[in-house]
Amino acid sequence: xxxxxxxxxxxxxxxxxxxxxxxxxxxxxxxxxxxxxxxxxxxxxxxxxxxxxxxxxxxxxxxxxxxxxxxxxxxxxxxxxxxxxxxxxxxxxxxxxxxxxxxxxxxxxxxxxxxxxxxxxxxxxxxxxxxxxxxxxxxxxxxxxxxxxxxxxxxxxxxxxxxxxxxxxxxxxxxxxxxxxx
Numbered sequence: 674x675x676x677x678x679x680x681x682x683x684x685x686x687x688x689x690x691x692x693x694x695x696x697x698x699x700x701x702x703x704x705x706x707x708x709x710x711x712x713x714x715x716x717x718x719x720x721x722x723x724x725x726x727x728x729x730x731x732x733x734x735x736x737x738x739x740x741x742x743x744x745x746x747x748x749x750x751x752x753x754x755x756x757x758x759x760x761x762x763x764x765x766x767x768x769x770x771x772x773x774x775x776x777x778x779x780x781x782x783x784x785x786x787x788x789x790x791x792x793x794x795x796x797x798x799x800x801x802x803x804x805x806x807x808x809x810x811x812x813x814x815x816x817x818x819x820x821x822x823x824x825x826x827x828x829x830x831x832x833x834x835x836x837x838x839x840x841x842x843x844x845x846x847x848x849x850x851x852x853x854x855x
Contacts, residue, residue: 689729692736693722700744703813706801707748713755717747741814741828752806800850804843807831811839812847 697718704714721744728739801809807829814825815836826833 687733689726689736692733692740693725696737696740697722699818700740703741703818704744704748706798706809706813707806708751709802713751717744717751721747737820738824738827741818741820741824742830745810745814745828746830749806796851796854800847803850804846807835808839808843808846811836812843815840 700718700721701714704717705711708714708717721740724743725736725740728736731739801812804812810829811825814820814828815822820828822833822836825836829836829839
């Protein structure tokens with residue numbers, strides 16, 4: 674498929690398809706941690722990427738915080754719809770009771786290492802999933818996605834101080850969770 678050029682004809686350092694391709698796996702992990710359902714996460718990422726195509730004319734330096742902001746709003750929107758369905762349409766059993774789907778492929782380690790890695794990731798995913806939404810978002814964007822404070826604040830739609838507060842609380846909660854593990 675040919676690359677989509679920016680609307681104004683200028684090359685902003687990379688094409689939008691390359692950007693979306695590079696960010697897709699991380700975006701899926703972010704959405705899956707936030708939504709706790711694989712299909713909803715896939716839908717959220719696809720919607721965010723489709724909407725991002727409308728911003729291909731913007732400089733590539735703006736794409737990262739813009740994309741994360743779009744994806745975060747999509748995740749929040751799906752949460753609201755899910756809450757509505759659960760409240761008024763008697764949704765199925767609690768989403769918090771299910772284990773996260775973990776499908777890691779690791780070619781180098783042996784089976785015992787792979788099992789230990791899955792268990793560790795499962796514990797981390799459960800700890801992240803137990804965080805309040807804003808703390809989980811701040812931690813995911815700052816630590817896992819390595820966005821700076823300003824870009825994280827733009828993506829979350831809050832102040833830089835709020836990002837720092839949410840991140841601090843998330844780190845404290847995760848540290849306590851890890852220390853409590855056997």
